[in-house]
Amino acid sequence: MLAGCTGWPDETAETYRASGYWRGESLTSLLRSWARAYGERTSLVHGERRISYAELDALVDRSAAGFRAHGITPGDRVVLQLPNVPEFVVVYFALLRAGAHPVFALAAHRANEIRHLCQVSGAVGHVIPKRHLGFDFEAMAEQVQTDTPGLRSVFVLTSDEEVADGFVPLSEVDADPVDLPEPDASDVAFFLLSGGTTAMPKLIPRTHDDYAYQIRASARVCRLSAEDVYLAVLPIEFNFPWGCPGVLGTLDVGGTVVLAGEAVAEDCFALVEREGVTFTSLVPTLARLWVDEARWTRRDLSSLRLVQVGGARLTPQLAARVQPALGCRLQQVFGMAEGLLCFTRDTDDDDTVVTTQGSPMSPGDEIRVVDDADQEVPAGRPGHLLVRGPYTLRGYFRAPEHNAHAFTDDGYYRTGDIVRHTAEGNLVVEGRAKDVIIRGGDKISAAEIEELLLDHLDVVQAAVVGLPDELLGERTCAVLVAAAAGNRPDLPQVKRALHARGVAEYKLPDRVAYVDALPLTPLGKVDKKALAARVAVTASSGK
Ligand code: J2J
Numbered sequence: 001m002l003a004g005c006t007g008w009p010d011e012t013a014e015t016y017r018a019s020g021y022w023r024g025e026s027l028t029s030l031l032r033s034w035a036r037a038y039g040e041r042t043s044l045v046h047g048e049r050r051i052s053y054a055e056l057d058a059l060v061d062r063s064a065a066g067f068r069a070h071g072i073t074p075g076d077r078v079v080l081q082l083p084n085v086p087e088f089v090v091v092y093f094a095l096l097r098a099g100a101h102p103v104f105a106l107a108a109h110r111a112n113e114i115r116h117l118c119q120v121s122g123a124v125g126h127v128i129p130k131r132h133l134g135f136d137f138e139a140m141a142e143q144v145q146t147d148t149p150g151l152r153s154v155f156v157l158t159s160d161e162e163v164a165d166g167f168v169p170l171s172e173v174d175a176d177p178v179d180l181p182e183p184d185a186s187d188v189a190f191f192l193l194s195g196g197t198t199a200m201p202k203l204i205p206r207t208h209d210d211y212a213y214q215i216r217a218s219a220r221v222c223r224l225s226a227e228d229v230y231l232a233v234l235p236i237e238f239n240f241p242w243g244c245p246g247v248l249g250t251l252d253v254g255g256t257v258v259l260a261g262e263a264v265a266e267d268c269f270a271l272v273e274r275e276g277v278t279f280t281s282l283v284p285t286l287a288r289l290w291v292d293e294a295r296w297t298r299r300d301l302s303s304l305r306l307v308q309v310g311g312a313r314l315t316p317q318l319a320a321r322v323q324p325a326l327g328c329r330l331q332q333v334f335g336m337a338e339g340l341l342c343f344t345r346d347t348d349d350d351d352t353v354v355t356t357q358g359s360p361m362s363p364g365d366e367i368r369v370v371d372d373a374d375q376e377v378p379a380g381r382p383g384h385l386l387v388r389g390p391y392t393l394r395g396y397f398r399a400p401e402h403n404a405h406a407f408t409d410d411g412y413y414r415t416g417d418i419v420r421h422t423a424e425g426n427l428v429v430e431g432r433a434k435d436v437i438i439r440g441g442d443k444i445s446a447a448e449i450e451e452l453l454l455d456h457l458d459v460v461q462a463a464v465v466g467l468p469d470e471l472l473g474e475r476t477c478a479v480l481v482a483a484a485a486g487n488r489p490d491l492p493q494v495k496r497a498l499h500a501r502g503v504a505e506y507k508l509p510d511r512v513a514y515v516d517a518l519p520l521t522p523l524g525k526v527d528k529k530a531l532a533a534r535v536a537v538t539a540s541s542g543k
Pocket of ligand 1: 193194195238239240241244309310311312313314332333334335336337338341357415416417429432443
């Protein structure tokens, strides 16, 4: 196991092998076997471009050799930051084949987050688009590289071959295939990001064995076959569209992946019609837009058979509208990049699909629902969800202190979610004990924004709370205590200050409110519930 990662105890690993969860197959060997089995079938579609399985495998061979030629060696970490384009898939597998470990950044991340990811992962490379949605990624990468001495290479996806000085166009990461050793399936393959509670995202190591199991098992839950066509609308660097079953699960069965991303509902509907899309995955905010838009569309959506919705709480009201509006089955997904996935099943009745978040994917998932003292709560009562299993991490990368309280002594991961079991054994997410705001499916750590506010504004105290929002589920409100009366930065000023620090757009507060002092709980912590209730009434939008 790569240094800085925590493996499963040997005995547990043996059980997972004996149970057939872990098969000792690397993700790159899977790609090879897909190419053999599905050859000329279409693996990826992007705009007018169609790539067969055989082509994908060959592109990956050339790119892997190219990365080696550009100095990427086994064990290296490379931050992968691309939108939903075929190159994302090619670079992912190429890095794996070169023995390196992709670190998934969000396309929405900016200098502040990327600098952190490069530093904590010890990355030697960064893969970016030249521009995307009007943003100049090269300028950002130059800034990050200046502050990050270990970051040797920046690879740029561009159609014009012109790149900043010292950067490498991705088209030049191309060489005649060389023989490369298969990665060890029990080792880390790549890193996902936690939607975490700490000041900066933690890295989640995912092994070949555990991720191969996840894609295979989730494809089975969704009954995927080679006839399925998956529309990747959510950014594919998220675990949900990448492997639940998403892109990789679809490739595993020989289906076709249509890459969209950032697309508005009507454009997605056009793709559904054109490509005969059979399933997709959405966060509730997008599901809401699709359900509304479906009333007006003239596109034929009849090929859709399954829409997965997850990532944030789906209200039963909206859930009930999905099947009638889109003419297909709804599946609720409650998951996390750390591992555990829960799905409603196609055998569930409508009420279960509308009101619960389903049951764990694997018989190997061990679930505990406990009180504050880690004691099991009575059946049906809400409590903290703890989990361990064949695809749930045992530790974040290089984070021993955080790991000490994020896991129990016997290896259960503390999810920070409050859940209850229904009598039928499904889970219902009741709330969150962790200080994370879920804004339209994006996870925002309150601690991260609070730290930034204190560092870059003239305020003495800062607390970030989520306020209920019709469309996004929650919006963020920065509650501040001014350093001096008469000096109260307003919303545009607060946003500008954070923006100037290179903070991703989605994390900028939606509102700002001022109080004389933050209310405290009896234990002396900021009472965020009381605060949220107070500012929900008084917060000025500052617009
Ligand atoms: C309520 N809260 C939910 C749900 C996730 C599939 C689906 C989602 C994610 C994901 C994922 C929720 N109802 N249905 O990785 O593979 C909240 C919980 C959870 C956190 C995880 C996947 N589905 N959540 O959202 O790592 O609080 O993964 O712990 O981004 O999202 O966030 P993330």
